[in-house]
Amino acid sequence: MNKFIVTGGNTLRGEITVQGAKNSVLPILVATLLVNGESVIHNCPCLSDVDATIKILEYLGCVVTREGHTIIVDSSSVNKCDVPDNLMREMRSSIVFLGGIIGRMGKAVLSTPGGCEIGLRPIDLHLSSMEQFGAKITTENGFIVCSAEEKGLQGTRIILSFPSVGATENIILSAVLAKGTTIISNAAREPEISDLADFLNRCGAKIHGAGDSTITIDGVKELKPCEHTIIPDRIVVATYMIATVMTGGKICIKDIIPSHIGPIIQPLRDAGCLISINGRNVTASASNHLKRIRMIRTMPHPGFPTDVQAQMMALTTIAEGTSVFVENIFESRYKHVGELLRFGAKISVEGRMAVVEGVKALNGAKVKATDLRGGSAMILSGLCANGITEITEIHHIDRGYEKPEKVLNELGADIKRVNTDE
Numbered sequence: 001m002n003k004f005i006v007t008g009g010n011t012l013r014g015e016i017t018v019q020g021a022k023n024s025v026l027p028i029l030v031a032t033l034l035v036n037g038e039s040v041i042h043n044c045p046c047l048s049d050v051d052a053t054i055k056i057l058e059y060l061g062c063v064v065t066r067e068g069h070t071i072i073v074d075s076s077s078v079n080k081c082d083v084p085d086n087l088m089r090e091m092r093s094s095i096v097f098l099g100g101i102i103g104r105m106g107k108a109v110l111s112t113p114g115g116c117e118i119g120l121r122p123i124d125l126h127l128s129s130m131e132q133f134g135a136k137i138t139t140e141n142g143f144i145v146c147s148a149e150e151k152g153l154q155g156t157r158i159i160l161s162f163p164s165v166g167a168t169e170n171i172i173l174s175a176v177l178a179k180g181t182t183i184i185s186n187a188a189r190e191p192e193i194s195d196l197a198d199f200l201n202r203c204g205a206k207i208h209g210a211g212d213s214t215i216t217i218d219g220v221k222e223l224k225p226c227e228h229t230i231i232p233d234r235i236v237v238a239t240y241m242i243a244t245v246m247t248g249g250k251i252c253i254k255d256i257i258p259s260h261i262g263p264i265i266q267p268l269r270d271a272g273c274l275i276s277i278n279g280r281n282v283t284a285s286a287s288n289h290l291k292r293i294r295m296i297r298t299m300p301h302p303g304f305p306t307d308v309q310a311q312m313m314a315l316t317t318i319a320e321g322t323s324v325f326v327e328n329i330f331e332s333r334y335k336h337v338g339e340l341l342r343f344g345a346k347i348s349v350e351g352r353m354a355v356v357e358g359v360k361a362l363n364g365a366k367v368k369a370t371d372l373r374g375g376s377a378m379i380l381s382g383l384c385a386n387g388i389t390e391i392t393e394i395h396h397i398d399r400g401y402e403k404p405e406k407v408l409n410e411l412g413a414d415i416k417r418v419n420t421d422e
């Protein structure tokens with residue numbers, strides 16, 4: 001296994017661009033199953049979750065080639081509709097293969113994806129949506145068999161009780177080749193939904209309203225291959241902005257989509273950060289000291305993103321005053337709190353609420369990455385702590401950040417990736 005050794009105290013300064021969005025490339029790679037031919041996807045980040053997705057595509061019969069950050073998927077010879085348990089379990093978000101496989105094959109056999117570090121991750125909304133398309137769902141020793149082989153998927157009206165990102169994606173993937181029209185009410189509005197719709201529309205789909213709460217999809221007969229470039233990763237942009245301001249530095253992140261990071265701008269300004277947006281570039285720096293943020297409530301987009309909760313909490317641990325967090329999206333997304341306490345942070349948690357009392361400084365510690373975003377918060381705290389921080393279980397971080405130590409060291413950080421097997 002690997003670990004990071006972070007020497008704190010350096011100020012981050014510089015200009016970067018960021019990787020393509022993990023939460024966009026995953027559903028778009030699945031969507032290539034629906035396209036009969038060779039899709040070319042640019043700006044794909046090199047992440048273990050992308051590797052896991054490619055393994056499943058190849059198992060299903062796709063021919064996948066990678067040229068740097070470009071992934072080419074030829075799905076002409078897809079000949080399977082099942083995903084083995086070991087491949088399903090490699091990545092929590094593999095449930096989005098449900099819509100891709102049943103949309104192509106008329107049947108999908110998947111094992112129930114396990115929960116993960118941040119919650120049980122139920123799939124009731126996914127399954128009830130499939131039934132509304134006319135699919136029959138049975139479970140056989142841990143596998144879900146979802147079949148619409150008799151009449152095919154029929155367009156329908158689906159009202160989501162919660163704007164689930166994954167369920168919205170699975171509905172779109174199922175609807176684009178279904179018979180008739182599908183209308184989704186209370187759809188997720190995350191930018192990654194719009195990116196998926198942009199890719200599919202470029203292939204000939206008829207999706208309207210992606211990015212809003214109501215999405216209409218008119219089923220078409222077939223989709224043709226196309227080229228697509230993945231949007232920049234807004235969560236990675238937020239992570240590196242927060243890393244910089246925690247060290248008292250200044251960063252310019254180029255070629256982003258400003259509206260995608262809109263929900264985090266005001267909270268960062270409330271914390272005393274100077275944020276300016278110029279075209280597709282964002283600049284962030286810290287005024288002399290960071291201040292508490294009264295209340296951070298995570299909400300579906302365009303509310304404050306749950307995927308930035310841990311990183312923003314790290315910032316508030318060294319801000320003057322007391323900040324309050326309410327995690328409204330996942331039921332156990334505070335596992336990083338125990339690790340932040342090891343740096344000397346003062347945090348108390350009660351259910352979905354966490355109260356952070358800022359301290360003057362953190363001290364380096366031996367910590368572990370509890371999950372992907374909690375792991376990134378460990379790096380952020382290590383960067384501004386006095387002394388040395390050792391972070392283990394960093395495979396969680398590699399799921400969503402492409403070479404974070406390389407990016408941050410180029411900004412002036414001192415992070416070493418050490419292979420502990422040696």
Ligand code: EPZ
Nearest residue numbers: 023093121122123124125126164165166167307329330372
């Ligand atoms: C996506 O997960 C993202 N993952 C998550 O990012 C992100 O945190 C989440 O959306 C919310 O924005 C990918 O896109 C690969 P949800 P997803 O379905 O689709 C409940 C990261 O760090 N729910 O919107 O799984 C669920 O339990 C990851 O990059 C049901 O109850 O999120 C959760 O409480 C973490 N039943 C809430 O909805 C369902 O059928 C949000 O889940 C589905 C979801």
